[in-house]
Amino acid sequence: MKKVFVLAAALMLFAAPAMAVISGSKHDFTQAPYNATEICVFCHTPHGADTSVADAPLWNHYTTTQTFTTYTSASLDGTITSPSGRSKLCLSCHDGVTAIDAYGGATTGTPMATGIAANLGTDLSNDHPVSVTYEDAANGGTDAGLRAADAAVGTSVTNGGVTLPLYTDKVECASCHDVHNGGAGQPMLRASNANSALCLVCHNK
Ligand code: HEC
Ligand code: HEC
Ligand code: HEC
Ligand code: HEC
Incomplete structure (x- = not known):
């Protein structure tokens, strides 16, 4: 009886779809044309990390030095700064200028191809605002269209079983x-955006 159960459990394991991970994703630079020997090394190092960007996790990639045009709008309540923190890390490849293979001390190489959707460029005025403060009422903000942030104010927002970090x-x-392609939603989203569920975690519309 026990054996049958173990076998059934094993079969279920094999039948389950492979969990999406960074390996084989667009952020797996061990593949051509990059052929890095390690999967994390393009972005992280255990020692001697670049600490110049605030909140950077053991950063090993050359950081963008571009000047960005930020989103503006008459109805915006939050304060936007030029991309900081974790957005600046992404834009250290997605700006279309900084070389993708500039890591481990290298500062030059080949930037992202022009004309592809992943190349956001340095004009972010047509992109969802980033490095923007979350002005919900719970934070003493004025934007009634934003859901209240979680109890530890300023760290996350939760709705419909999905928690997104601030x-x-x-x-x-x-x-x-999710830069590591956790597989919850594509393209590399923290959760599926079917029925705009991702948007509705923050926006009370
Ligand atoms: C394409 C660049 C890139 C690659 C490759 C990458 N990371 Fe990251 N990693 C980031 C960025 C950007 C952040 C900060 C954003 C965030 O926290 O999601 C981060 C955050 C982290 C964090 C802290 C936040 C968290 O998610 O726990 C850990 C730990 C981490 N990475 C480990 C790894 C490991 C281990 C690998 C290799 C298996 C790896 N990363 C590969 C870019 C990368
Ligand atoms: C080391 C360079 C590098 C860094 C850092 C980096 N990316 Fe990427 N990213 C790429 C490349 C290269 C592609 C593939 C572009 C293409 O389609 O050729 C990509 C693709 C993507 C895609 C599309 C995935 C898909 O399956 O279509 C998303 C989304 C993405 N990146 C988000 C991010 C975010 C968010 C961050 C920061 C948290 C980040 N990236 C940091 C290089 C980088
Ligand atoms: C408010 C949520 C949100 C923020 C913030 C955000 N994105 Fe996205 N991003 C999305 C969604 C949703 C999609 C999928 C859009 C679609 O499939 O039509 C997407 C798509 C992408 C893609 C894939 C483009 C493609 O069609 O291949 C890349 C690359 C990307 N984002 C990078 C970034 C980078 C870099 C930043 C920060 C500068 C960023 N995103 C900020 C929600 C966001
Ligand atoms: C993590 C929280 C979060 C998520 C997820 C999110 N947004 Fe936002 N969004 C914000 C914040 C914060 C602002 C800035 C609001 C302000 O200050 O007025 C904003 C701004 C906007 C604006 C501009 C508002 C204006 O007044 O100009 C639009 C439109 C918007 N978001 C749509 C979306 C859509 C569509 C999605 C899903 C693809 C999405 N958002 C996902 C937090 C989020």
Whole structure:
């Protein structure tokens, strides 16, 4: 009886779809044309990390030095700064200028191809705001259209069973995206955006 159960459990394991991970994703640079020997090394190092960007996790990639045009709008309540923290890390490749293979002390190489959707460029005025403060009422903000942040104010927002991180009370690229391709939603989203569920975690519309 026990054996049958173990076998059934094993079969279920094999039948389950492979969990999406960074390996084989667009952020797996061990593949051509990059052929890095390690999967994390393009972005992280255990020692001698670049600490110049606030909140950077053991950063090993050359950081963008570009000047960005930020989102503006008459109805915006939050404060936007030029991309900081975790958004600046993403833009150290997605700006289309900084070389993708500039890591481990290298500062030059080949930037992202022009004309592809992943290349956001340096004009972010047509992109969802990042490095923008989360002005919900719970934080003493004025934006009634935003859901109240979680109890530990400024760290996350939860709705419909999905929790998205805020970074010192700001929305960054990593609030919506999982750079390590956890597989919850594509393209590399922290949760599926079917029926705009991702948007509705924060927006009370
Ligand atoms: C393409 C660049 C990139 C690659 C490759 C990458 N990371 Fe990251 N990692 C980031 C960025 C950007 C952040 C900050 C954003 C965030 O927290 O999601 C981060 C955050 C982290 C964090 C802290 C936050 C968390 O998610 O726990 C850990 C730990 C981490 N990475 C480990 C790894 C390991 C281990 C690998 C290799 C298996 C790896 N990363 C590969 C870019 C990368
Ligand atoms: C080391 C360079 C590098 C860094 C750092 C980096 N990316 Fe990427 N990313 C890429 C490349 C290269 C692609 C593939 C572009 C293409 O389609 O050719 C990509 C693709 C993506 C895609 C599309 C995935 C898909 O399956 O279509 C998303 C989303 C993305 N990145 C988000 C992020 C976010 C968010 C961050 C920061 C948290 C980040 N990236 C940091 C290089 C980088
Ligand atoms: C508020 C949530 C949110 C934020 C913040 C955000 N994104 Fe996205 N991003 C999305 C969603 C949702 C999609 C999928 C859009 C679609 O499939 O039509 C997406 C798509 C992408 C893609 C794939 C483009 C493509 O079509 O191949 C890339 C690359 C990307 N984002 C990078 C970034 C970077 C870099 C940042 C920060 C500068 C960022 N995103 C900030 C929600 C966000
Ligand atoms: C992590 C939280 C979060 C998520 C997820 C999110 N947003 Fe936002 N969004 C914000 C914040 C914060 C602002 C800035 C609001 C302000 O200050 O007025 C904003 C701004 C906007 C604006 C501009 C508002 C204006 O007044 O100009 C639009 C439109 C918008 N978001 C749509 C979306 C859509 C569509 C999605 C899903 C693809 C989405 N958002 C996902 C937090 C989020």
